[in-house]
Amino acid sequence: MLSAEEILCSTQQVIAGLEALRGENRSLLGNLQEAMESRPSSESGGLEQEKSSIIQKSLEKIELGLSEAQVMMALSAHLGSLEAEKQKLRAQVRRLVQENQWLRDELASAQQRLQDKEQEVVTLEEQNKHLQFMFSIRKYDQDEPPLINKISMT
Structure with missing residues (x-):
């Protein structure tokens, strides 16, 4: 099973390959269209138009592949930032638990x-x-005369 880092590296390589292929197909399509325009309309054959159509479809598929690869890269970056945020929040929760325990002790x-x-x-x-x-x-006790004095007086 590939790691996320290996998948990203492979995706970047695929993007580079698709961009090179797109450039080649655009060049071929441009050359083919120039050749079709330089000939009179009566000489333009169905072969050039068929080639042009095939190259157009190929370009559309390449564009789709590039878009999907870029979405994968953006999704990976987003997931990475979410994971970092999750780790940050976990650390904050641990800190708050410790602070809460300290406050309870206090x-x-x-x-x-x-x-x-x-x-x-x-x-x-x-x-x-x-x-x-x-x-x-x-x-x-101070207000009354002592008891001994009372007895001796009698």
């Missing part, structure tokens, strides 16, 4: 830090409430 880390800080805030609020309670108890 989000998980930020969520963990947030949870730790929220827990720290709750702990500090509880400590603050406890300290306020202890402060209020101490305040009440």
Whole structure:
């Protein structure tokens, strides 16, 4: 099985051959038409017209072959550019997947830090409430005379 590069190389060779053949056929047709024009119309034979018709058909087939070969070359170039674009997009997808994973890791880390800080805030609020309670108890203790003094007074 031929590789794409070998097919392209062969197609280019065929194009060159067809262009040379087209040039030869055009030259033959031109010479034949000159010969037919230089003779009086009564002497023009059917042989020259038949040759001219055959060469015309040959030229049409050569033109068709050239057109098809050029389409193949253009298609190959287009497929090559599509493949390059596909590779570029795959690389971009890989990069985006990596970036997405990094962002997920960063989000998980930020969520963990947030949870730790929220827990720290709750702990500090509880400590603050406890300290306020202890402060209020101490305040009440200072307002009342000590219990020992009450017992000794009686």
